Amino acid sequence: MAIDLSEFDHPAWLTxxxxxxxxxxxxxxxxxxxxxxxxxxxTAL
Structure with missing residues (x-):
């Protein structure tokens, strides 16, 4: 099962x-x- 992570390349995720x-x-x-x-x-006093 291949997962496509290209949807997380949008600059909004970085922001x-x-x-x-x-x-x-x-x-x-x-x-x-x-x-x-x-x-x-x-505590030092």
Whole structure:
């Protein structure tokens, strides 16, 4: 059974993947900035 992946060559898929990766990256940075950094600062005191 051959699967045709040519339907995923449209630029909209690249845009959607980029948006998803960007969202996850921003979410990771905010999580570190809002939770990990204060935890490290307060445990060091």
């Amino acid at each position: 959607a993947a980029g948006a998803g990766i960007g969202y996850l990256l921003i979410l990771a940075v905010l999580t570190v900035a809002l939770f990990i950094v204060p935890y490290v600062v307060f």
